[in-house]
Amino acid sequence: MVGRVIDSYIVKPLRSRQFLIILAVLIAVSMSIAYVASVPRNYERFMSLSTLGRGMMASDYYPSNTPDIGLGDEVLWHIQVYNRMGSAEYIAIRVKLLNADMPIPDDNMHTPSPVEHVYEMRQVVANDATITMPLKWSVATVTRESGDDGGRYVVIKEMLINGERISTDVKSKDGRNFRLVMELWRYNPESRVFEFSWLDSMNERRSVWNQIWFNVR
Template structure:
């Protein structure tokens, strides 16, 4: 074999090895997926199955004795089964809202519901409620409520019955502390995902 042919073979082998390495790298990055981020998601749904139209009509007015059948849909993408608790509170326009890091501990709690949710599954939790107004005191309206069959008497009021609001919080069970903790465990800290719905007591 001539020296020219030998050099060509060597060059071919080097080029083949180089292109193989390049294409292998491209294929690796194209086919490799980053690890899925763990999260939980949820929403409060109206009887029509929408994330809106919670009340009949354009106004969020609630009449005494009228029942409302809502539900929560909670999706678990944490990689393992989760023990979840929904905490519901009643506030008004001046109440401190829960956020991504802090719960609404200063707002009266109305009750809670708990459920186990397997990984990659969505659970449904019913929330049926109605209210009755108490006598007005100095322009402030207090209400009694029935939530999932339980009667509650919140200590919060609203001027002329306007701008009450539900706060809904998602809590998850922490094995280390053996207690429910606000939000779910994120990569660096716990993540709160509160919901709220405004209404007027008329």
């Protein structure tokens, strides 16, 4: 008697057509969710580069409130790279010292500044991740000379970058309008070299770089 009651109130509903329809719908929904999750999303491929000041903000770039620095004044910046290329990327940050007349990267042709870099940092960036690299620098040695135009020029002969002493030879009139250019380079596993530009998801060429100006007292 008890067995018949159980069969009547439990087994029959489980075998009903309505239950089978609901079960089929649930299975179909589960399979759809699993399929969508397994298919790579078509999103824009890009990397970004930011140069932040001492307080990890777009400010406090110099020890004082002006871009004027003296010999030995320590400047601390933070270089941030965000990777949205769809896979881990091996990148290089190439730092270049320029004056106002030296060529910067070309945003139209996506070519880097032809000036040789004075310092380089390399790092692996996971997909959809941000890394931060400190850039601590100072002007170690300068010379002062007269130009053919009668002006006075400051020549930066040595810099100290992240504890490494580096020889340079860039001059600017009255010590004004020097700049550090930070270029983002990406390692191409096919060519096995670092390249300044890459193709995005629309097959268009992209590149990124920053520059910050300063004066030497």
